[in-house]
Amino acid sequence: MTWLVWRQYRAQGAIAAALLAAAAAVILADGFQIASHWHAILVRCSGSSTCLQQQSALANGVVSDLPYISLIVPAVLGMLWGAPLVAHELEARTSDFAWTQSVTRTRWLTVKAGWLLLAAAACGGAVTALTTWWSGPENARFASAFEPGHFDTQGIVPVGYAVFAMALGIAAGTVARRTLPAIAVVLGGFIALRLVISDFLRQHYMAAVTTYYNVTGAFTPTGQAWVLAQGGVSPTGRVVPTGWGDLYPALPASCRQLLPGTPGAKSGASLNAVFSCMRAHGWRGFATYQPASRYWPFQGIEAGIYLLLAAALIAGTFVIIRRRDA
Amino acid sequence: MTAIETHELSKRYRRVSALTECSVTVPEGRVCALVGPNGAGKTTLLRLLAGLARPTAGTASVLGGAPRQNPAFLAGIGFLAQEIPLYRRFTAEDHIRIGAHLNPRWDAGLARARLEELRIPLDQRVGTLSGGQRAQVALALTLAKRPRLLLLDEPFAALDPLARRNFLATLAMAMAEAAGDLTVVLSSHLVTDLERVCDHIILLAGSLVQLCGDIDTLLAEHKVLVGPRKDIAPIERAHKVVQTAATARQSTLFVHLNGPVIDPAYQAEDVTLEELVLAYMGADEASAGRHLSTVGEGS
Numbered sequence: 101m102t103w104l105v106w107r108q109y110r111a112q113g114a115i116a117a118a119l120l121a122a123a124a125a126v127i128l129a130d131g132f133q134i135a136s137h138w139h140a141i142l143v144r145c146s147g148s149s150t151c152l153q154q155q156s157a158l159a160n161g162v163v164s165d166l167p168y169i170s171l172i173v174p175a176v177l178g179m180l181w182g183a184p185l186v187a188h189e190l191e192a193r194t195s196d197f198a199w200t201q202s203v204t205r206t207r208w209l210t211v212k213a214g215w216l217l218l219a220a221a222a223c224g225g226a227v228t229a230l231t232t233w234w235s236g237p238e239n240a241r242f243a244s245a246f247e248p249g250h251f252d253t254q255g256i257v258p259v260g261y262a263v264f265a266m267a268l269g270i271a272a273g274t275v276a277r278r279t280l281p282a283i284a285v286v287l288g289g290f291i292a293l294r295l296v297i298s299d300f301l302r303q304h305y306m307a308a309v310t311t312y313y314n315v316t317g318a319f320t321p322t323g324q325a326w327v328l329a330q331g332g333v334s335p336t337g338r339v340v341p342t343g344w345g346d347l348y349p350a351l352p353a354s355c356r357q358l359l360p361g362t363p364g365a366k367s368g369a370s371l372n373a374v375f376s377c378m379r380a381h382g383w384r385g386f387a388t389y390q391p392a393s394r395y396w397p398f399q400g401i402e403a404g405i406y407l408l409l410a411a412a413l414i415a416g417t418f419v420i421i422r423r424r425d426a
Numbered sequence: 427m428t429a430i431e432t433h434e435l436s437k438r439y440r441r442v443s444a445l446t447e448c449s450v451t452v453p454e455g456r457v458c459a460l461v462g463p464n465g466a467g468k469t470t471l472l473r474l475l476a477g478l479a480r481p482t483a484g485t486a487s488v489l490g491g492a493p494r495q496n497p498a499f500l501a502g503i504g505f506l507a508q509e510i511p512l513y514r515r516f517t518a519e520d521h522i523r524i525g526a527h528l529n530p531r532w533d534a535g536l537a538r539a540r541l542e543e544l545r546i547p548l549d550q551r552v553g554t555l556s557g558g559q560r561a562q563v564a565l566a567l568t569l570a571k572r573p574r575l576l577l578l579d580e581p582f583a584a585l586d587p588l589a590r591r592n593f594l595a596t597l598a599m600a601m602a603e604a605a606g607d608l609t610v611v612l613s614s615h616l617v618t619d620l621e622r623v624c625d626h627i628i629l630l631a632g633s634l635v636q637l638c639g640d641i642d643t644l645l646a647e648h649k650v651l652v653g654p655r656k657d658i659a660p661i662e663r664a665h666k667v668v669q670t671a672a673t674a675r676q677s678t679l680f681v682h683l684n685g686p687v688i689d690p691a692y693q694a695e696d697v698t699l700e701e702l703v704l705a706y707m708g709a710d711e712a713s714a715g716r717h718l719s720t721v722g723e724g725s
Contacts, residue, residue: 200503
């Protein structure tokens with residue numbers, strides 16, 4: 101069976117390896133440039149954080165989108181290898197050949213899907229290794245690795261995405277019996293699930309931490325924390341997010357008049373005066389966040405969710421393949 | 427020993443009945459013709475026997491057990507679908523090597539020898555071969571598996587007359603080599619082609635079995651009775667009248683005899699396999715004869 105899989109995928113595998121190598125060359129070349137730029141900045145600023153803030157971005161334009169390769173590769177693999185795995189055999193009727201050799205369908209699917217899922221994990225692992233390394237300076241500078249859009253392209257989650265997208269393709273192709281609809285299901289399903297999980301589910305993997313602080317001061321969680329919400333809490337317990345648009349109407353009139361540039365602003369208006377006024381009225385600052393120490397547990401939970409879903413899809417595929425007519 | 431025995435085997439696809447309560451028997455070592463018009467259920471029956479489809483009702487016993495997902499069962503079955511399923515980007519040699527990896531009794535030498543004899547290139551993508559050549563490759567692969575039961579769905583469809591003769595010669599050789607351990611079921615529209623090789627017949631029409639048995643026995647049991655036009659009730663009481671035709675003065679009865687014909691007014695004539703098949707298809711529906719071509723229909 102393994103030989104059949106090798107014969108079926110050796111050409112596509114070679115193309116995929118060549119494309120991956122090309123992508124790796126680009127990422128490595130760019131990554132080394134960014135790294136040396138970052139080191140130069142570090143030397144120049146010698147530990148001054150204000151100096152660091154004033155430096156230009158590390159990566160610009162198209163290059164800054166490089167990490168998305170660790171989302172694109174899983175989706176593409178699911179569409180091009182996963183969707184046709186069963187569907188194309190049914191379409192071309194080669195299933196009649198494969199399933200009347202002296203090999204059960206269960207074994208056929210085990211070996212074929214097994215190797216392809218492994219290939220997906222390997223490709224996902226390769227791209228995420230590259231993007232994680234590439235993102236190193238950016239993570240160090242912006243402490244952004246936990247933020248949506250960064251969390252998704254680094255660490256181990258792309259491996260989970262790749263395995264899931266492959267499994268989704270295999271399952272969709274088995275149900276639809278046709279490659280094209282299965283490709284659409286992979287694309288739609290992968291994007292939709294990723295949106296739901298990254299926008300709604302991920303922040304609830306563990307109960308977020310909320311810290312209250314003095315409004316005249318400032319608070320930033322240590323390390324690469326993921327700040328979910330930050331703002332002010334009124335004496336009555338009303339929570340208002342940061343941003344004057346939300347905050348201004350909620351403030352007591354006496355504090356509003358201290359905001360520079362507002363109609364009827366008092367003399368001596370300044371932001372600090374507003375904050376002092378808020379403090380005097382019993383306002384506190386708050387920050388709700390996932391601490392940096394939860395980065396890897398979150399990576400593990402998210403990868404686990406995708407791997408479990410993939411396992412369920414593959415289990416369903418086995419049931420269908422064994423029971424349904426060819 | 428019987429190679430195939432089905433009992434009220436039925437298959438429904440959604441609301442369409444593809445095969446209805448099919449009970450047939452094929453003894454081991456026979457070459458069985460499976461004939462019937464398009465949509466009669468021939469392909470469905472073959473796929474059920476090969477284990478590619480599951481019956482809705484009834485049972486099938488193939489080589490001593492129900493068709494199932496089991497390497498030993500699958501090793502005994504050689505199935506060739508009508509669509510000639512091959513990997514179009516693979517060469518014949520690739521297929522031979524795949525077969526070697528997937529089958530315990532694989533005879534790669536047999537497949538290579540046969541294809542070389544037919545001058546079919548082993549190193550060319552199967553997709554670039556002609557339809558007839560592809561069919562020969564698929565056939566060689568099916569035979570290389572050394573099955574005990576060969577299920578061939580319309581194997582002649584893609585073959586020209588010469589290739590047909592080649593194929594039948596190969597089949598006869600395989601039968602001789604297997605010395606009674608190989609049973610063949612082949613479906614076709616071409617009764618004349620089947621007559622040369624088959625000694626058993628299953629006739630399906632309208633998803634029902636119309637006829638099943640040994641060809642020589644069936645031919646001996648059936649006669650065409652030609653006689654004056656008169657009441658056929660006495661004949662109907664004694665025998666089974668399959669089909670009747672009448673002119674103004676003469677009537678022709680196609681009957682399944684149940685003993686000798688006593689009435690001397692009738693003259694009994696022997697029937698050919700083709701007449702037998704046509705009579706039973708006509709019994710199912712008057713127009714069935716149109717579906718059954720005897721002169722090399724394409725599909």
